[in-house]
Amino acid sequence: MLYLLRHGESTANLNKRYCGITDVELSPLGKKQAKKAALFFEGVNISNIYSSPLKRAFETAKEVSEIKGVGIKTNICLKEVNFGEFENKTWDEMVLQNKSETDNWINLKHKYKFPNGEGYDDIINRICYFLDNIEDNSLIVSHFGVIQSILLYYKIADDNNIWDFHISNCDIVVLNNKKFERIVKLT
DSSP, X not given: OEEEEEOOOBHHHHTTEEOSSSOOOBOHHHHHHHHHHHHHGGGSOOOEEEEOSSHHHHHHHHHHHHHHTOOEEEOGGGSOOOOGGGTTXXXXXXXXXXXXXXXXXXXXXXXXXXXXXXXXXXXHHHHXXXXXXXXXXXXXXXXXXXXXXXXXXXXXXXXXXXGGOOOOTTOEEEEETTEEEEEEOOO
16 A cells, blocks of 8 residues: 655645645644544554655645654655746746746646746656555655646556545545555545
């Protein structure tokens, strides 16, 4: 089994900012979500916990680590997408700044590459080696874009259905033998 846990609500999520590589804290609600997600793992066999080094993911992973008694291994490849020129901006700010780019993003969806930033192909390229060598019964605590990229890499999702996977803060995607099993929604 492989578990993919999206971090709890961050202060950027609260303010509706597209926060990729910007290192922000969990909101008070995000801290509660992380504690609730950790309780899910009480009776689950977890051998390894991997986390993005960004605070919002690491703080979420820390809650599981404390319950499971398993250390956290951070890996830079698990960082969220770099939104480039759109980093830490609201949708309205992005549209105001560069409407043609936001239109491109809408049209290209996950095939879009952010100006002076990354696209999903970049995430997949940086996580593929890690995923090819991950051990069974591992938990990955990361971000929406990374989790979507994992689903694309394992061919669970594709161009037609990637947006059908609704992954909210502290949702847990459960994979069995690199195949989709379910999304656990705790909040």
